[in-house]
Amino acid sequence: MRITDTADLWWKNAVLYCLDVETFMDWDDDGVGDFTGLAQRLDHLVDLGVTCLWLMPFYPTAERDDGYDITDFYGVDPRLGNHGDVVEVIRTAHDRGLRVIADLVVNHTSDQHPWFKESRKSKDNPYRDWYVWRSDTPPDTSDQVVFPDQEDSIWELDEKTGEYYLHQFYKSQPDLNVTNPVVRDEIAKIVGFWTQLGLDGFRMDAVPFLLDTSGNGDGEAGRLPDPHAYLRDIRAFLDRRTNGGILLGEVNLPFEEQLTFYGGTDGDELTMQFDFIGMQATYLSLARGDAGPLVTALQGRPTTSPDSQWATFVRNHDELTLDKLTEDERQEVFAAFGPEPEMQIYDRGLIRRLPPMLDGDPRRIRMVYSLLFSLPGTPTLFYGEEIGMGEELSVGSRLAVRTPMQWTSGTNGGFSRAKAAKLPGPVVTGGYAPEFVNVADQRKDPDSLLSFFRRLISRRRECPELGWGDFQVLEQPHSAVLAHLCSWDDGALVAVHNLGAEPVTVPLQLADCGPEHLLADLLVDGTTAMDADGCAELTLEGYGHRWLRVVAPGTRRIR
Numbered sequence: 001m002r003i004t005d006t007a008d009l010w011w012k013n014a015v016l017y018c019l020d021v022e023t024f025m026d027w028d029d030d031g032v033g034d035f036t037g038l039a040q041r042l043d044h045l046v047d048l049g050v051t052c053l054w055l056m057p058f059y060p061t062a063e064r065d066d067g068y069d070i071t072d073f074y075g076v077d078p079r080l081g082n083h084g085d086v087v088e089v090i091r092t093a094h095d096r097g098l099r100v101i102a103d104l105v106v107n108h109t110s111d112q113h114p115w116f117k118e119s120r121k122s123k124d125n126p127y128r129d130w131y132v133w134r135s136d137t138p139p140d141t142s143d144q145v146v147f148p149d150q151e152d153s154i155w156e157l158d159e160k161t162g163e164y165y166l167h168q169f170y171k172s173q174p175d176l177n178v179t180n181p182v183v184r185d186e187i188a189k190i191v192g193f194w195t196q197l198g199l200d201g202f203r204m205d206a207v208p209f210l211l212d213t214s215g216n217g218d219g220e221a222g223r224l225p226d227p228h229a230y231l232r233d234i235r236a237f238l239d240r241r242t243n244g245g246i247l248l249g250e251v252n253l254p255f256e257e258q259l260t261f262y263g264g265t266d267g268d269e270l271t272m273q274f275d276f277i278g279m280q281a282t283y284l285s286l287a288r289g290d291a292g293p294l295v296t297a298l299q300g301r302p303t304t305s306p307d308s309q310w311a312t313f314v315r316n317h318d319e320l321t322l323d324k325l326t327e328d329e330r331q332e333v334f335a336a337f338g339p340e341p342e343m344q345i346y347d348r349g350l351i352r353r354l355p356p357m358l359d360g361d362p363r364r365i366r367m368v369y370s371l372l373f374s375l376p377g378t379p380t381l382f383y384g385e386e387i388g389m390g391e392e393l394s395v396g397s398r399l400a401v402r403t404p405m406q407w408t409s410g411t412n413g414g415f416s417r418a419k420a421a422k423l424p425g426p427v428v429t430g431g432y433a434p435e436f437v438n439v440a441d442q443r444k445d446p447d448s449l450l451s452f453f454r455r456l457i458s459r460r461r462e463c464p465e466l467g468w469g470d471f472q473v474l475e476q477p478h479s480a481v482l483a484h485l486c487s488w489d490d491g492a493l494v495a496v497h498n499l500g501a502e503p504v505t506v507p508l509q510l511a512d513c514g515p516e517h518l519l520a521d522l523l524v525d526g527t528t529a530m531d532a533d534g535c536a537e538l539t540l541e542g543y544g545h546r547w548l549r550v551v552a553p554g555t556r557r558i559r
């Protein structure tokens with residue numbers, strides 16, 4: 001392996017940043033964020049150090065699922081700008097060394113999409129087979145719905161033609177029929193269109209649902225014989241059209257099933273997948289002050305192709321799902337981080353952001369992000385995490401964490417000069433309001449969370465051993481502590497995180513190390529000596545964190 005390989009497989013050492021143009025920055029004063037506003041704020045993201053933007057859906061939409069219900073896959077929501085504005089953002093981002101990916105939401109369309117309007121007109125409409133229809137009464141599917149607060153079946157009767165259409169999500173989101181080759185061609189065209197405009201890949205929505213054609217009413221004949229062959233096709237098409245374009249898939253399944261979505265160890269399907277299992281285990285570990293569940297998750301990751309990568313995260317735009325924990329474990333996390341019913345949703349998740357869940361404790365918040373950035377994988381941030389934004393619970397849904405970005409302490413947090421009523425949602429109130437949490441103030445403060453993030457991201461990017469290296473949990477006696485080693489080529493990094501409130505002294509032993517080696521702190525100043533057996537003792541405060549480079553004699557790496 002050579003350092004130059006990190007440029008080819010850029011996603012393995014990237015730092016992703018997810019934002020919704022609608023809530024990021026409003027430049028034309030209509031109350032809604034826009035591409036022109038995003039262009040103005042790209043330098044904030046460059047300064048932060050992230051390397052790839054993930055844009056949430058910015059296409060024309062019926063606005064029933066915050067943009068995930070698309071009415072034109074080739075268009076731009078006119079409130080946000082036009083194609084020219086999108087291209088300007090992509091071009092300016094590229095100039096700053098930032099890549100740009102966007103949501104590819106092709107499991108379903110909006111029911112307002114012209115294709116569906118045609119499809120429901122008659123049974124012999126040319127678009128009928130673009131969606132999944134059945135004529136017989138569907139069985140009870142109430143246990144399969146994704147949004148149980150609003151749906152009780154994944155089939156909806158369409159009065160006009162007397163048949164039912166499939167919708168794995170809301171009934172306003174009919175599923176596309178990917179067994180129809182014409183639909184598959186159209187999806188490829190969408191991929192081709194946006195990559196031609198400069199996108200560097202896609203965050204692929206709801207991938208298992210897209211590939212699951214078992215619900216198609218026609219029995220075996222109506223199914224894709226090998227759904228993964230279809231995913232391979234999409235990847236191969238993207239590879240042909242781009243230079244290193246990625247597919248980052250949303251696949252919230254057990255690890256072994258996720259492996260199949262990578263294309264096994266061939267790695268020819270999804271380039272990356274979110275690590276939902278690791279994320280949920282992290283919260284269980286935090287709730288217990290015990291690193292055990294996280295260690296189990298990390299060690300349970302299957303072996304993938306060296307080109308594949310996990311996307312790690314502690315928060316995203318959806319509910320903080322805890323669906324892969326047992327009922328008892330989920331209740332433990334609820335009790336620790338979201339005990340009130342209004343903090344919970346769908347009996348499986350929380351609608352809170354991280355800082356309020358940790359009672360605003362800066363030691364804990366920094367420890368969690370230090371942990372996230374030290375784990376193997378590509379860390380993924382949701383906008384506002386870099387300044388410690390909170391949620392607005394009064395919104396009462398997943399949108400509680402999708403409030404306007406807080407740029408200044410001024411009106412609307414500097415997001416927009418329009419009247420508050422015109423904004424896409426309320427600005428956060430209370431202790432996490434813009435008055436207390438905003439970019440402008442934190443930029444000037446060397447001790448702010450934003451400054452911490454800058455340092456953390458810069459260190460993360462200098463340590464390809466984290467994204468590429470071998471991962472090993474180091475033996476030590478404290479259950480509250482995770483000590484791990486990532487090593488790659490001539491680089492080795494030890495990270496130690498104390499999930500407990502009590503200070504600890506952590507004895508560590510590193511193979512093939514001796515007194516000629518040194519452990520050099522990367523996030524603060526300091527060095528720790530090693531003895532003849534490769535042993536060292538590290539002290540950590542309650543909720544403390546340390547990153548230490550193993551400095552070998554004669555190394556030319558700078559620290």
Ligand code: NOJ
Nearest residue numbers: 065068105169205206318
């Ligand atoms: C997953 C997205 O993350 C979520 O926000 C959306 O509601 C569903 N897919 C449906 O598109």
